[in-house]
Amino acid sequence: MSQEQGITPRAQDFSAWYNDAVMRAELADYSVVRGCMVIRPNGYAIWELMQGALDRMFKDTGHRNAYFPLFIPQSFLAKEAEHVEGFAPEVAVVTHAGGKELEEPLVVRPTSETIIYASFAKWIQSYRDLPLLINQWANIVRWELRTRLFLRTTEFLWQEGHTAHADEADAEREARLMLGVYRRFAEEWMAMPVITGAKTDSEKFAGALRTYAIEALMQDNRALQAGTTHNLGQNFARAFGVQYQTAAGGLEYVWNTSWGVSTRLIGGLVMTHGDDVGIVCPPRLAPTQVVVVPIWKSDTERAAVLPAAEGAARDLKAAGLRVELDAREGMKPGAKYYEWEGRGVPLRLEIGPRDVARAQVFAARRTGGKAPIPLAGLVAGVQAALDELQRSLLEAARQRREANSRRGVTRAELVELMSGEGGGGFAYGGFCGSAACEAAIKEATRATVRVLPDEEFRSSPAPATCVWCGAPAAGEAVWAKAY
Amino acid sequence: MSQEQGITPRAQDFSAWYNDAVMRAELADYSVVRGCMVIRPNGYAIWELMQGALDRMFKDTGHRNAYFPLFIPQSFLAKEAEHVEGFAPEVAVVTHAGGKELEEPLVVRPTSETIIYASFAKWIQSYRDLPLLINQWANIVRWELRTRLFLRTTEFLWQEGHTAHADEADAEREARLMLGVYRRFAEEWMAMPVITGAKTDSEKFAGALRTYAIEALMQDNRALQAGTTHNLGQNFARAFGVQYQTAAGGLEYVWNTSWGVSTRLIGGLVMTHGDDVGIVCPPRLAPTQVVVVPIWKSDTERAAVLPAAEGAARDLKAAGLRVELDAREGMKPGAKYYEWEGRGVPLRLEIGPRDVARAQVFAARRTGGKAPIPLAGLVAGVQAALDELQRSLLEAARQRREANSRRGVTRAELVELMSGEGGGGFAYGGFCGSAACEAAIKEATRATVRVLPDEEFRSSPAPATCVWCGAPAAGEAVWAKAY
Numbered sequence: 001m002s003q004e005q006g007i008t009p010r011a012q013d014f015s016a017w018y019n020d021a022v023m024r025a026e027l028a029d030y031s032v033v034r035g036c037m038v039i040r041p042n043g044y045a046i047w048e049l050m051q052g053a054l055d056r057m058f059k060d061t062g063h064r065n066a067y068f069p070l071f072i073p074q075s076f077l078a079k080e081a082e083h084v085e086g087f088a089p090e091v092a093v094v095t096h097a098g099g100k101e102l103e104e105p106l107v108v109r110p111t112s113e114t115i116i117y118a119s120f121a122k123w124i125q126s127y128r129d130l131p132l133l134i135n136q137w138a139n140i141v142r143w144e145l146r147t148r149l150f151l152r153t154t155e156f157l158w159q160e161g162h163t164a165h166a167d168e169a170d171a172e173r174e175a176r177l178m179l180g181v182y183r184r185f186a187e188e189w190m191a192m193p194v195i196t197g198a199k200t201d202s203e204k205f206a207g208a209l210r211t212y213a214i215e216a217l218m219q220d221n222r223a224l225q226a227g228t229t230h231n232l233g234q235n236f237a238r239a240f241g242v243q244y245q246t247a248a249g250g251l252e253y254v255w256n257t258s259w260g261v262s263t264r265l266i267g268g269l270v271m272t273h274g275d276d277v278g279i280v281c282p283p284r285l286a287p288t289q290v291v292v293v294p295i296w297k298s299d300t301e302r303a304a305v306l307p308a309a310e311g312a313a314r315d316l317k318a319a320g321l322r323v324e325l326d327a328r329e330g331m332k333p334g335a336k337y338y339e340w341e342g343r344g345v346p347l348r349l350e351i352g353p354r355d356v357a358r359a360q361v362f363a364a365r366r367t368g369g370k371a372p373i374p375l376a377g378l379v380a381g382v383q384a385a386l387d388e389l390q391r392s393l394l395e396a397a398r399q400r401r402e403a404n405s406r407r408g409v410t411r412a413e414l415v416e417l418m419s420g421e422g423g424g425g426f427a428y429g430g431f432c433g434s435a436a437c438e439a440a441i442k443e444a445t446r447a448t449v450r451v452l453p454d455e456e457f458r459s460s461p462a463p464a465t466c467v468w469c470g471a472p473a474a475g476e477a478v479w480a481k482a483y
Numbered sequence: 484m485s486q487e488q489g490i491t492p493r494a495q496d497f498s499a500w501y502n503d504a505v506m507r508a509e510l511a512d513y514s515v516v517r518g519c520m521v522i523r524p525n526g527y528a529i530w531e532l533m534q535g536a537l538d539r540m541f542k543d544t545g546h547r548n549a550y551f552p553l554f555i556p557q558s559f560l561a562k563e564a565e566h567v568e569g570f571a572p573e574v575a576v577v578t579h580a581g582g583k584e585l586e587e588p589l590v591v592r593p594t595s596e597t598i599i600y601a602s603f604a605k606w607i608q609s610y611r612d613l614p615l616l617i618n619q620w621a622n623i624v625r626w627e628l629r630t631r632l633f634l635r636t637t638e639f640l641w642q643e644g645h646t647a648h649a650d651e652a653d654a655e656r657e658a659r660l661m662l663g664v665y666r667r668f669a670e671e672w673m674a675m676p677v678i679t680g681a682k683t684d685s686e687k688f689a690g691a692l693r694t695y696a697i698e699a700l701m702q703d704n705r706a707l708q709a710g711t712t713h714n715l716g717q718n719f720a721r722a723f724g725v726q727y728q729t730a731a732g733g734l735e736y737v738w739n740t741s742w743g744v745s746t747r748l749i750g751g752l753v754m755t756h757g758d759d760v761g762i763v764c765p766p767r768l769a770p771t772q773v774v775v776v777p778i779w780k781s782d783t784e785r786a787a788v789l790p791a792a793e794g795a796a797r798d799l800k801a802a803g804l805r806v807e808l809d810a811r812e813g814m815k816p817g818a819k820y821y822e823w824e825g826r827g828v829p830l831r832l833e834i835g836p837r838d839v840a841r842a843q844v845f846a847a848r849r850t851g852g853k854a855p856i857p858l859a860g861l862v863a864g865v866q867a868a869l870d871e872l873q874r875s876l877l878e879a880a881r882q883r884r885e886a887n888s889r890r891g892v893t894r895a896e897l898v899e900l901m902s903g904e905g906g907g908g909f910a911y912g913g914f915c916g917s918a919a920c921e922a923a924i925k926e927a928t929r930a931t932v933r934v935l936p937d938e939e940f941r942s943s944p945a946p947a948t949c950v951w952c953g954a955p956a957a958g959e960a961v962w963a964k965a966y
Binding site (some may be wrong): 040064066069072073076090096097139145332 | 555605
């Protein structure tokens, strides 16, 4: 793909479109190390905005950041049986360091439960130390065979929350609370609607009691697991001896939770809002929210237009907006538009001689539509346009998801729905809860249970029988083909 | 060390004091992985404030953040001859991943010049792409034999700036600019005065043309290299083929710089300002700037005092200050004071019944001195006290450094100055510039050339002869025993 060629249309090859869109926006690049990506400044700037918003939400809910070692002794990973089974096949292992072979190999963290709970065991003495609410921003390594920029890479950036609680109810409350935080972030910041619910045993985190997830539907009708929270029960506390003295003087194991989102979210943002021109950034996460492009053909026009454009950019910046002024010489406006559109900038303000004369700017939305904004009310007008864009992106994504969600599916409908390259969407149906049906459905349709949906998302009336075996349903499930 | 025992006095054993102070403030903890530390929430909060301030300074000087892979192919490190010689002995090596032995081992980054300049080679085409100004916040691994919390650990957190320029002058300007940024950060934020200058060949970065450093003097009279910037010349550009087309149409290699500071700065903060009670945080980097402690003996007093304390804390928070209200029940004020002092909180506000009656709070500075502040002018009074504290910490550190700097030292004085455990300080003297004298001085005194000082720090008149060999001096050097 080059600028001249444009990018692959989504309808032609969604996967190629995704790569083209990411490349065109200069969000990331492949590196010489297999499966590892370079996050370029345009992509990292989105991540910084995501981090800022999430970090404030974590702190507002009482969490504090800390940092734990990158390396985990191999024996630590093995202390929790399910955990090692889940992660051992995909770890990178340091066997030599400082010119010598290590006595015990070190695993590069694929997640940090084991190394963090070893510290918790030292820090927690009594019920007064609980709850302990910690978050870590870190890099993670999982050796993946098939990688895609942001969506699945050998190394990625994430945050992992790790908490310890006195009892099951408090751990459960925390796991649900952070699921709500993730949902709020996805919807209010990313304009990416999600459904929430619990994972089945086969899809839960290795070592967890229960896993909850937010799941979004991408434009190719495949689901993206965008964040998970885990009630880890007392599994890790037992493995690492994390005990506390109760108020009554007894000794109990703590209850842990962990929860994480990663740079994968950037892939979700691209696949939720992008179009055949490239990515579209929701205003709240756009590194550049507004680009101001002055338009002139003569020096006289330039003398009138440029100061007006500079003034507009200055006023918007002063109001706290993220603004670029593109006054490059020797480049046609159309070429500039093309470049900023590819970067997903939500709002472009064009200022030509006629606009100056009318004391206005012409505002072009990245998602289509042009309208003048009077210079007298510039800041308020731009802010209103951005707010409206943020709202309409969420609304459009929600409508697309609903249009591609089917409730009360039968076995035949489920198979039909998931067949073919374009097939997919969210299929709601009754589920007996058996691992056998779950496996059979996956085998037949490549769809997996994304969640056992939370009440808000459940169908009414509830499905009575299992989509697959026809036995009485234990509840409802949402199936989709997933990233 | 436990809370009851207090901490080792500095005069008795500075090294033990340092560990005690770090532990008492709960800044960091040893981990189960040899040489790796856990940065606890109190320590990480200081790092976040440091990051915030530095990141703004980097962005204000035109740099953008990005992220490059943790792993570097072993062959990459070898592409620049001096670089591999310097770093190969201390790298950690991943030999196995995903259950298989790798075809080529991967080094865990000890610094990222090689992997970053491989990307620069793809991104840079023409002079229009220059300068390219990138920064990365990342974790780094160097296999160290003797480690100390923050000061020297196998894994540490840092930022590394990497830039590419069209010519030597622009690269040199950048290396000097960022040295100035580091100096400003050290002095204005950390209240840690530094001297600046160039490193000798034996102390420069492996692969650099020239290395500059900021050097601070700790309370035990040993120097701390607190930040370095490097003009890398065209060494890496040649090794990685980073070329650009000039305006005239020719093809040239770029000039690179790199520069970094790390979590080591937290160690510098502790050793610059700490006292026998524990650490002292300069207000601008204090996670908690003000703690409000209400004091009551009866319920009646409590009813008067607590709302006043809450109101004071609320007003200060509303003004943007970082404030904690310590209204814990069943804990004596003295015990609270002791806890917050150990955490280095610069200002404590005590509010008892008498203070409420007089519409004032009693402000106790962490560095000594108590004075009332009227509630009517609380925010301004507290802000003034914090500003004064910030200034006085810098001034006290500067006076201590000057009192422990000796200019125009003779050979005998240099030896005498550096002898014994308490010996040290900054020794300024003439230097012939020969590697032989440099090595002989190190052998005899354990002192190394910290910098060839920049003009502002040089002695007048300039020393005429080399401290060691008596030959004509090529310039002035500053010696010290260093961390």
